[in-house]
Amino acid sequence: MEVQQTQNTAIEKTEEITESKEELLWYAMRVTYRRELSVKDKLEAEGIECFCPMRYEVQTVGRRKVRSHVPAVHNLLFVRAGEERLKEFKSRVPYLQYMTRPLDGKNRIITVPDRQMAQFMAVASAENDKLIYLIPEEINLAKGTKVRIIGGAFNNVEGIFVKVKGVRSRRVVLLVEGVTAVALTEVSPDLLEVLK
Structure with missing residues (x-):
């Protein structure tokens, strides 16, 4: 009995060491049937870091209006894990799927660089009702100017200053390539630094 417990402990420690050596990446994932939460x-119960962009929405329940915290983009979840640990988790949760995009004639799993993900999380976590979530195809980034915001709530966030359909003024758009884009609230031009 003690030998079995010792072996199990050794296996767990080996798994922890292997996992710590494994490179952690942010994966863009689809969760079917709105099960993202x-x-x-x-x-989170398994200690795997993840992020689901959320927003507040006013819903009518009976005769009352209730303000609910709901996913901003349905079926989207970002997971930061090592490849093997994520595969193992996915084998137990079949409705969690990798997002892919075509590259060099093959579909490649979408990963997001840490810096870009940190900026996206900072923006998406802001309690701001005026953030607009878009799919990348909804905007023409080629017509925009790459900028960095200097000062304010979104200090050091880099994005594209561009016209967004349905909005009067131009906005700074933060893009997670192939996944989603978020248009920030109006930013004063004197807070923008043009990047080359």
Whole structure:
């Protein structure tokens, strides 16, 4: 009995060491049937870092209006894990799927660089009702100017200053390539630094 417990402990320590050596990446994931919050809870229960962009929405329940915290982009979840650990988790949760994009004639799993993800999380976590979530195809980034915001709530966030459909003024758009884009609230031009 003690030998079995010792072996189990050794296996767990080996798994921890292997996992710590494994490169952690941010993966863009699809969660079918709007189960993003239940999957997020399962990931967090296993100590896997994840992020689900959220927003407030006013819903009518009966005769009352209730302000609810809901996913800003349905079926989207970002997971930071090592490749093997994520594969193992996915094998137990079949409705969690990799997002892919075509590259060099093959579909490649979408990963997001740490710096870009940190900026996206900072913006998406802001309690701001005027953030607009878009799919990348909804905007023409080629017509925009690459900028960095200097000062204010979004200090050091880099994005594209561009016209967004349905909005009067131009906005800074932060793009997670192939996944989503978020248009920030109006930013004063004197807070923008043009990047080359």
